[in-house]
Amino acid sequence: MEHAREIYAVDGSSDDPLEQWLDPSSAWRVRALERAIRTRLTEAATHASVEELVEGLSSLAAFYYVTLFSVVRDLTVPFRTSNPTWVKTTGKSVRADWRLITRGFARAARLLADRLEADQIGRSASSVISIADAASLPLPRASIGAVISSPPYATRIDYVVATRPELAVLSVQSGQPMSSLRNAMLGTPTMTSPAQDAKIPWLLMSDTASRFLGQVAAHRSKASAGYYSRYFEQYFRGLASAVSEMTRVCTEDAPIALVVQDSYYKEVRLDLAAVLREMLTATGRSTFQEKSFSTGTRAATNPKVREYRSTFKARETLLLAVP
Ligand SMILES: C[S@@+](CC[C@H](N)C(=O)[O-])C[C@H]1O[C@@H](n2cnc3c(N)ncnc32)[C@H](O)[C@@H]1O
Structure with a gap:
């Protein structure tokens, strides 16, 4: 030693x-x-x-x-x-x-x-693990036969902070390397740019997401029209890029299975499964199966949340786009 x-x-x-x-x-x-x-x-x-x-x-x-x-x-x-x-x-x-x-x-x-x-993992299958940004996959068009994913929900979880101990084992320094990683995360609570000029690809923008953005912007609570509107817009932009990239690398008949959870901004519900269904529809998918179940959240432990809501259950949904 x-x-x-x-x-x-x-x-x-x-x-x-x-x-x-x-x-x-x-x-x-x-x-x-x-x-x-x-x-x-x-x-x-x-x-x-x-x-x-x-x-x-x-x-x-x-x-x-x-x-x-x-x-x-x-x-x-x-x-x-x-x-x-x-x-x-x-x-x-x-x-x-x-x-x-x-x-x-x-x-x-x-x-x-x-x-x-x-x-029984690893008994009969071999696997290759690679790292890439979901918005920019190093894979050719139509080269993938199925997608199973669970993108970050709009709950402002900071996955980089959440995995700090693991990142420390891998020698990732706090400071700049950590902030670059945070900024690259879909759903990051950090704002990567003040207001984006580039238009969200209209094809992938969902009615549910647009309506939700309008409700957030009009909300009476502090920072709704500022930080929170920009946060959710950045989130939907990232999600749209990931959906666009996912469907680019898939063959047309590849099943796409996504697990998502709904969430709330104050009392305004965001039906994330509907957003993804609409985004996938915009890329040409038309047949979906869904299975939802109720799950607990820790929102009830936050006294500020209780001002706006009395129920703290979330809905977890498996959204399956089938050929
Ligand atoms: C809802 S969690 C899913 C976790 C997954 N089911 C698991 O068991 O590891 C969302 C995951 O997306 C990852 N993520 C966030 N931004 C990403 C990006 N731009 N590209 C790829 N993955 C990303 C997060 O690190 C997090 O692990």
Whole structure:
């Protein structure tokens, strides 16, 4: 392990993003494990980008990375907030000795192995995992036989903040790399540009989305005509780009299965399944099947939300576009 400490120091990784929550010696221990996975099980260079690391990752290396994600998730429990997607940084750190880390690692590896065993995953199929922006897929036209997806809902979840511990394991620094990633996310609560000049492709704009944008803009509550109108417009724009890209890469008879959830702006409901149905219709799809079920949300824990609504159930829908 002294050897690993040397590698760590030579790499100059003292600004390790794991130190957002772990004290330097604990961060070093986790990093030593990560470096062991990286050097023994991947061909990526020490300073390879996340994309370079993940592209071509073997199942075995992916297994141990996911195991390490789980260890770090557990270590960051004291930094959770009432918002389940938020892991805060407080300037304080936790300490984890080797015993705690290796036990956690062994436990997480066992749990993951059990899950893979129970799901029979990987028995008969091979898979390739690639990273790309849904709005710009590196795939030729009409080359895909089916799509299964669940795009971000219009609930302002910040998926980059939500996966901070995992991104830290992958050495993604907070600051600029993190903000670029946030800005690239569909549904990001950050505004990527003040007001977009480019027109939303009219073909993909849905009546439900237009009506909803009008209701938000006219809402009496603060920032409705400002930030929130711009946020939802940016969201629909991103969604339209993803739908357009998805249908470009699909063959005409490819089934498209999308799981979405409705949401509310104050008391105004956004029927996201209807928005996607209308966007897909605009791209030439005409036959749909839908299955919806009710699911709980955490909106009731927010007292401000109770001013506008008395029900906090959401509707989850599987929308299936069939040939
Ligand atoms: C509703 S969640 C679906 C999660 C998925 N069912 C799973 O189990 O991982 C939406 C996902 O879309 C991803 N996402 C956000 N913006 C994206 C983009 N521009 N391109 C591709 N994926 C994106 C988020 O990171 C998040 O994992």
